[in-house]
Amino acid sequence: MSSECNSCGAQVPTGDKTCPGCGAAVAPKTKLVPLAAFMLIVILIIQSYISKPDESAPQAKPAAPVSAAEQ
Template sequence: MSTECKACGAQVPADAKACPSCGAAMVSKPKLLPLAAFMLIVILIIQSYISKSDESETQAQPTAPVSAAEQ
């Protein structure tokens, strides 16, 4: 599979770093999948910490047992 050089329009192999015709550097597309996966993991970790703090605030606190002398 080949791509087209943006500088001169020549066909360039997909794995080439520069155009063999004019020598222009080929711009590679950034890989978004690893970045998206990393961001998803970060968001899930932050969300779990937020939900844990919400749960700890809403739980009922245990009360001390009442002794027979106090009743």
């Protein structure tokens, strides 16, 4: 599969780093699978820190009810 040169519009064979028509550098296509996998891992790590309860905060204990005799 060939791509098209951004400068002159000529067909550039896959794997070539320069256009055979004008000699302009051809940018390689970005592979989205590794980028998507990396972003998914980052999102999962961030989500795990956000949803993790704070263990350092003391737990609130309910107060004992005060009876009428103690008032």
